[in-house]
Amino acid sequence: MTRDVAHGTGSEQAEAGDTGQARRLTTRETAGLLGVKPETVYAYVSRGQLGSRRAPGGRGSTFDAAEVEALARRTGRREPSPAAGDLVFRTGITLIERDRYYFRGVDATELARHYGYEEVAEWIWTGELRPGVRFEAPAESLAAARRTVAALPVHSGSTDRLRVAVAAAAAADPLRFDLSPRGVLSSARGLIPTLVGALPLTGEEARDDDCLARRLWPRLSGRPADAASLSVLDTALALLADHDMAASTLAARVAASAHAHPYAVVSAGLGVLEGPLHGAASGLAHRMLSEVVERGGAAPVVADHLRTGRRVPGLGHRLYTVEDPRAQVLFALLAEVPRAAPVLEAARDVVATAARHAPLHANVDLALAVLSVACGMPAEAGETVFAVSRTAGWIAHALEEYAERPLRMRPSGQYAGPRPPQPLPGPAGPTPAH
Known part of the structure; x- marks a missing residue:
């Protein structure tokens, strides 16, 4: 046919x-x-x-x-x-429907409440639950990633570090071109802890057999991790693992369609994630919440945003008509963290104040900002959490895409330039003096 x-x-x-x-x-x-x-x-x-x-x-x-x-x-x-x-795209990973979202048919918020990030990642990848699973970074990949990250300028951001860590880990993996499900999952289980381990420490190093959230914590905050705060971080990682066809996921699937290896797929996702409308949005919410806490109320801060034509960060989501279900879960957990109380109140103040202008609900970026501000993390912490977490989703989508017809995403361009034939251009003349 x-x-x-x-x-x-x-x-x-x-x-x-x-x-x-x-x-x-x-x-x-x-x-x-x-x-x-x-x-x-x-x-x-x-x-x-x-x-x-x-x-x-x-x-x-x-x-x-x-x-x-x-x-x-x-x-x-x-x-x-x-x-x-x-x-x-036909996908069996995430369904977003009626203001809820599901991983392989299971309510994603319930999964995140009951299981850690690594267990949720395994569920997304294979449809099988592996209680207590831990990801381990290959020694050679981790050493290469740390050396490469250490060579970056001191002002480099976390996504800069993650991008070069991925490239270094890829170079250290001679089997990266094995696109079989077994080979891809082997690379993924080593890559995610390599990304975490390559980030510079600001606190006390965790053990290699700890959960990924505990290993990530001292790279986000110099404060010790209490059980309640660590639970928020682990749950955030699980909640953010995938969210259907976000922009970074589309980029990852395009790379996978060309049969790029899984490290290149993750690099494609990271390139898109850094935009202010995607992974970096939580940093904007962090700065706003910090200012609200400092000024003692949301009204002047929200007014400044509206006066200058800026949207209020952390509010609204195109896929949900109510509060982002990921934010709902994280806010409930943050309520159990005593030091988060003033920041959580500031976030509620932002939502209530902005509602006078537009009835927008809180999204997950605002919840991540509460965590980062309350726990003494930098503004980019939310972006780091997002990037590490979403790596699992990019890998899941790559596994699906490798099974599809290669290079199936080939849109046609609509040419809008001058119609041919045009004369052959000559050399540019000297710039006239003024």
């Missing part, structure tokens, strides 16, 4: 001349069965999820009914058609 990626529509008829046993459907019939728009049917074709055959006379396409019905069963429900230009 040939692949037809034409995007034409019109009065399409079933293939009248098809006398074979396979029943054929028109594009409209196929769209109706799948619960999508006709344009999305052709998107399925372009991604290799459906085969098509040109109808007689070249007017539209027809589809094998059995193949369409099989796709409908795999999707499990009739999906609304995405907006024009949106990418849609």
